[in-house]
Amino acid sequence: MTASRTTRPARQSRALPKSVAGAEALRSPGEANVWGFEDSAPAKQSEISRPVTRTLSYVEALREATDFEMARHESVVVFGLDVDDPKAIQGTTRGLAEKYGPERVFGTPLSEDAMTGAAIGMALAGLRPIHVHIRMDFLMLAMNQLVNVAAKCHYMYGGRVHVPLVVRAMIGKSWGQGAQHSQGLYSFFMHVPGFKVVAPATPYDAKGCLAAAVRDDNPVLYVEHRHLHFTHGLVPEESYLVRPGKARITAHGSDITLVGISAMQTECLAARHYLTTAGIDAEVIDPIWLSPLDIDTIADSVERTGRLLVVDNGWIACGAGSEIVAAIAERLMGVRDLRVQRMGFAPVTCPTTRCLEDLFYPNGRTIAAAARDLVEGTKTGWVPDEEPKLAKLEFKGPF
Amino acid sequence: MHEQLYRSLYRIRRVEEHAARAYPSDKIKSPVHLSIGQEAVSVGVCAALEPNDVVFGTYRGHALYLAKGGDLKQMIAELYGKVTGCARGKGGSMHLIDPEAGVMGASAVVGTTIANAVGYAYALKLRREPAIVASFFGDGATEEGVFAESLNFAVLKQLPILFVCENNQYAIHTHQRQRQGRPDICARARALGMPAECIENNELLNLVERGKQVVGRIRSGLGPHFMEAMTYRWQEHVGPGADFHLGYRTEDEAQPWKDSDQVHRLADLIDPVRRTEIETEVEEEIAAAFDFAESSPFPSPAELHEHVFQEVCA
Numbered sequence: 001m002t003a004s005r006t007t008r009p010a011r012q013s014r015a016l017p018k019s020v021a022g023a024e025a026l027r028s029p030g031e032a033n034v035w036g037f038e039d040s041a042p043a044k045q046s047e048i049s050r051p052v053t054r055t056l057s058y059v060e061a062l063r064e065a066t067d068f069e070m071a072r073h074e075s076v077v078v079f080g081l082d083v084d085d086p087k088a089i090q091g092t093t094r095g096l097a098e099k100y101g102p103e104r105v106f107g108t109p110l111s112e113d114a115m116t117g118a119a120i121g122m123a124l125a126g127l128r129p130i131h132v133h134i135r136m137d138f139l140m141l142a143m144n145q146l147v148n149v150a151a152k153c154h155y156m157y158g159g160r161v162h163v164p165l166v167v168r169a170m171i172g173k174s175w176g177q178g179a180q181h182s183q184g185l186y187s188f189f190m191h192v193p194g195f196k197v198v199a200p201a202t203p204y205d206a207k208g209c210l211a212a213a214v215r216d217d218n219p220v221l222y223v224e225h226r227h228l229h230f231t232h233g234l235v236p237e238e239s240y241l242v243r244p245g246k247a248r249i250t251a252h253g254s255d256i257t258l259v260g261i262s263a264m265q266t267e268c269l270a271a272r273h274y275l276t277t278a279g280i281d282a283e284v285i286d287p288i289w290l291s292p293l294d295i296d297t298i299a300d301s302v303e304r305t306g307r308l309l310v311v312d313n314g315w316i317a318c319g320a321g322s323e324i325v326a327a328i329a330e331r332l333m334g335v336r337d338l339r340v341q342r343m344g345f346a347p348v349t350c351p352t353t354r355c356l357e358d359l360f361y362p363n364g365r366t367i368a369a370a371a372r373d374l375v376e377g378t379k380t381g382w383v384p385d386e387e388p389k390l391a392k393l394e395f396k397g398p399f
Numbered sequence: 400m401h402e403q404l405y406r407s408l409y410r411i412r413r414v415e416e417h418a419a420r421a422y423p424s425d426k427i428k429s430p431v432h433l434s435i436g437q438e439a440v441s442v443g444v445c446a447a448l449e450p451n452d453v454v455f456g457t458y459r460g461h462a463l464y465l466a467k468g469g470d471l472k473q474m475i476a477e478l479y480g481k482v483t484g485c486a487r488g489k490g491g492s493m494h495l496i497d498p499e500a501g502v503m504g505a506s507a508v509v510g511t512t513i514a515n516a517v518g519y520a521y522a523l524k525l526r527r528e529p530a531i532v533a534s535f536f537g538d539g540a541t542e543e544g545v546f547a548e549s550l551n552f553a554v555l556k557q558l559p560i561l562f563v564c565e566n567n568q569y570a571i572h573t574h575q576r577q578r579q580g581r582p583d584i585c586a587r588a589r590a591l592g593m594p595a596e597c598i599e600n601n602e603l604l605n606l607v608e609r610g611k612q613v614v615g616r617i618r619s620g621l622g623p624h625f626m627e628a629m630t631y632r633w634q635e636h637v638g639p640g641a642d643f644h645l646g647y648r649t650e651d652e653a654q655p656w657k658d659s660d661q662v663h664r665l666a667d668l669i670d671p672v673r674r675t676e677i678e679t680e681v682e683e684e685i686a687a688a689f690d691f692a693e694s695s696p697f698p699s700p701a702e703l704h705e706h707v708f709q710e711v712c713a
């Protein structure tokens with residue numbers, strides 16, 4: 001079957017709403033997040049009217065989306081190292097091999113380069129592969145196929161073929177993940193035309209973005225963070241899409257705009273809380289899709305607040321955060337006075353020892369401190385005291 | 400010779416058992432990939448190596464590091480994330496290194512050090528040095544493209560390198576049969592143009608003897624050699640415990656390997672009095688290493704920004 005032709009998503013050129021928060025919003029009890037909704041029908045949008053009461057983990061949401069897409073279309077196949085092993089990629093692929101059989105769900109040899117090339121071949125033949133990597137670092141073995149082939153095929157062949165490929169890749173953190181198991185290298189892919197990049201930060205988006213990625217006819221890098229895997233949130237039972245190119249305002253505010261990417265979204269929401277104790281009202285935005293990037297929503301916000309702090313889940317230099325800050329500067333130069341800042345990993349290799357690793361990552365407190373300085377336009381030296389309920393997730397190994 | 404081998408083998412076993420015992424204290428905040436059950440491969444091959452020879456390994460590298468003469472205190476301190484560790488706490492269990500002992504590091508990305516080992520061997524040959532390189536990796540690593548590419552280059556340039564595939568039959572929880580269409584790794588090495596042999600039984604003395612033969616051959620300039628050493632991992636892929644409850648392998652499968660435990664085999668070959676002496680010395684050394692790690696300081700915050708670049712030399 002030539003399924004890849006029958007499930008073409010809505011055209012990208014449609015005007016994007018400035019933000020999906022608002023009309024279709026739903027507030028989850030006790031949380032600052034405001035979830036925007038879209039319905040499952042690929043071509044049109046409608047509201048999910050029933051209130052959502054079901055809580056799922058990120059892992060379960062991801063698994064459910066995969067299950068749904070596999071059931072929906074025979075052309076969806078899932079493979080990668082250890083997708084069918086007892087730990088099932090933290091549970092995200094649990095039960096799929098049993099349900100859909102070993103032809104559609106299979107573990108691979110340790111051959112990232114060849115398996116990526118094979119995934120592209122499958123996509124060219126009309127399958128919709130989801131290739132899973134337990135660490136984003138391992139994508140480095142597959143760069144040739146991803147950058148020189150997957151991203152290029154559609155353009156280089158003048159639109160004659162397309163590559164509906166989803167590459168799932170997880171960013172590790174803490175418990176000595178260290179140099180080669182902790183990298184957030186998604187900006188590499190933002191750099192390359194032809195790739196879409198998504199980094200969902202909530203269970204709701206994990207589900208909706210995976211479905212959107214699978215139905216997209218282009219290569220999509222789906223960025224996961226293993227700390228997010230353990231988070232819980234409201235997830236509708238029905239299928240829905242969180243489409244490319246739309247950011248979400250996750251908390252409203254007027255003094256500064258915080259943009260948090262992937263797991264840094266959680267830290268930005270914590271920072272917002274700390275900032276209220278200093279009388280600062282921060283707006284928080286989750287870009288969700290990094291490519292295509294919804295710069296409109298961020299620009300609207302910064303036009304109101306005049307200050308932008310982007311917190312990346314990777315290094316700053318040439319990173320996603322740098323891209324956002326540059327785009328905002330271009331957009332608002334001459335329109336509004338603004339102050340901007342980027343935060344991200346310290347410009348070093350990730351050390352394993354905890355005491356240095358703690359300094360390597362931004363966290364709610366360091367983000368709040370930087371935000372306050374940005375708002376006040378001076379180095380205040382203020383760092384909020386740690387609130388236990390906002391302390392970073394304690395992660396215990398062995399892995 | 401048996402005494403020396405026993406000391407090395409027993410020491411590695413006990414170090415890892417101590418690490419496993421310390422693990423629940425959360426002082427080792429690092430993934431540990433234990434070699435328990437596989438020690439004989441490292442000990443056997445390293446017994447054939449000279450101090451100037453060099454090894455490259457993997458994240459499952461405790462045994463190789465110790466067998467090649469890596470500093471024990473620095474290793475434990477590294478596991479504890481202390482500044483006195485072999486990588487100043489920056490590398491952890493997966494990246495042990497001791498250049499002075501010829502341990503040239505270990506990668507957490509499977510297969511990557513095979514090519515690095517080949518390059519090191521090229522440099523040794525270029526400089527006409529008498530040393531050789533031993534490259535250690537698992538059965539899973541042979542599925543990566545870099546394996547075939549590296550072996551080809553080693554043959555092409557007739558490099559002084561021994562490839563040691565520690566075949567424990569599993570990559571995490573997946574058996575070799577489920578990953579390789581033809582699970583005959585030696586055949587692939589031969590096809591690429593080098594002599595290859597499989598050592599089936601994990602027997603230390605056999606490994607030592609074969610190691611000495613092939614290392615002598617390589618040292619005399621006859622080019623690369625491939626050794627596949629069948630062995631078995633007793634503990635979980637990563638972490639201190641057992642994993643038979645996961646169901647991907649059975650205790651029955653493990654039993655023959657445990658029955659032929661090389662630590663016991665070697666122990667039976669030496670004089671009981673000497674054995675007790677050796678064990679006592681090793682236990683003291685290990686206790687001192689853990690004390691050293693415990694009492695060592697963590698790196699200072701300024702360390703975060705150090706070692707990004709080598710200081711420019713004049």
Ligand SMILES: Cc1ncc(C[n+]2csc(CCOP(=O)(O)OP(=O)(O)O)c2C)c(N)n1
Pocket residue numbers: 081110112134138141459507508509510536537538539540541567569570571636
């Ligand atoms: C390139 C790459 N792919 C996947 C992984 C995840 N991974 C870590 S260890 C491992 C198994 C490797 O098996 P093997 O080479 O046989 O070594 P063993 O662990 O058995 O010693 C895998 C797949 C990785 N670290 N690097």
Ligand SMILES: [Mg+2]
Pocket residue numbers: 537538539565566567568569570571
């Ligand atoms: Mg193995």
